[in-house]
Amino acid sequence: MKIPNINIKKIENLLKEDKRLDGRKPFDYRDIIIESGISNNAEGSSRVRIGKTEVIVGVKMAIQEPYPDHEDEGTMMVGMEFNPICDERYEAGPPKINAIEVARVVDRGIRESKVIDFKKLCIKEGEKVWCVMIDIYCINDDGNVFDASALGAITALRVAKMPVYDEKTEKVKFGEFTKNPLPLTENITFSMTFYKIKDKFIIDPNRDEEDTSEARITIAISCPKKDKIINAMQKGGITPILTDDLNKIVLESEKVYEAVYPNLNKKIEGLK
């Protein structure tokens, strides 16, 4: 069943006083649980739960020919699927527009932050490079799949180990891993998505709040040294976001990053 009008009204009215249905403040996250080592065959894998939302992310690596304009750089692909198990609104079949959108937003955050050192993923210039494939599967959709997917992807990348490459046969020995992690830089991104409901903004909506909102903006922030860098910004939805609002969001995103990220970072470090 789609969201009824009375729930929309309720959410909008409560938000006028900066309140939410489950008692959180507008910029509070639900409990975040991160696990790793979900898949034995993947180079790196993770499961992220934000409240009841749950995604599983796997990182696989393969050998590929480089693109002609980046002959000494590895490549990256992000795939996303909503299974029918995660919500009644999704059907089986190839990824639809909403799944592709999540994949692209996650891809943008990782690619633009340059967290993967693509130069180090080159095996032989112009002929062989590593291809990093990030696959995201939504297990349960209770809102805010964007942030869960981005967090899962970055966790899977950070816990991943390079597979064994046999130089004689020039093939990958799948199932065997070296002890080397992926070549990652310090620009580790964290994405947060702000949802617009009427004139107010909230973070980490649940199902009903996500259905009520009409626009959203995803901001990926990394903090390599002292200063925070905005790596990527993506807007979705139908209503516009005003310039003043955007300035406020950017300032707010810095606060949210400081409040949420250090704890998560510690957790992910512990998983390695």
Added chain:
Amino acid sequence: MTTQKTERRLVVPGETIVSDDDKLPGDFTIKQGKDIIANRYGLVDDSARIIKIIPISGVFEPRRGNTVIGRVKDINFSGWNIEIGGPYGAFLPLSECPRFINRNDIAEFANIGDVMNAKIWGIKKGGIDLTLKSRGLGKLEGGRIIKINPHKVPRVIGKEGSMINLIKNSTNTEITVGQNGYIWIKGSEEGEKKAEQAIKLVVEEAISSGLTEKIEKFLGGKK
């Protein structure tokens, strides 16, 4: 059901419930040779000769006489198309509405997105027919809708409404439970939140014993 002292066995599909020639298969069970095998995930009721399963998961299966909460999906010339969260669509004809409604302005009574408390009066091949001609039925205004698993509804209501009355009285809210798992809560903001938490707790702990005491403790403890 809630007050029964004997612990009920939990079975999964394919599990042999009992191997006895005298017993007969009931709801959601099949007989293979001597064995009675479960078809659904649920609790076994083997008090009588017929063995049946009370399922605790799965989709809503509409039955005649069920009171359901549905959302208006579409309006046409003769009534409202209503989603009731099951595998079939439902239809509420204008003639089944107790109030006079102008045929040219059906949306005045209930527009797309509004929720109604209706009763199933017929299930046909093409769909489900609803009616509003009974006490307590009609459009729901204010409050909020939450969803639970339809098979947990008997637990939320309790024996002769004991559980739901307990929640209603201690949170000062109005609650309507649809057999399809949608629940409408209306009251003060705090009361609504409390009632929702209590209902979610009932659903989570549905198969544990001493449920009423737990809920009483929850509602009393945080008042």
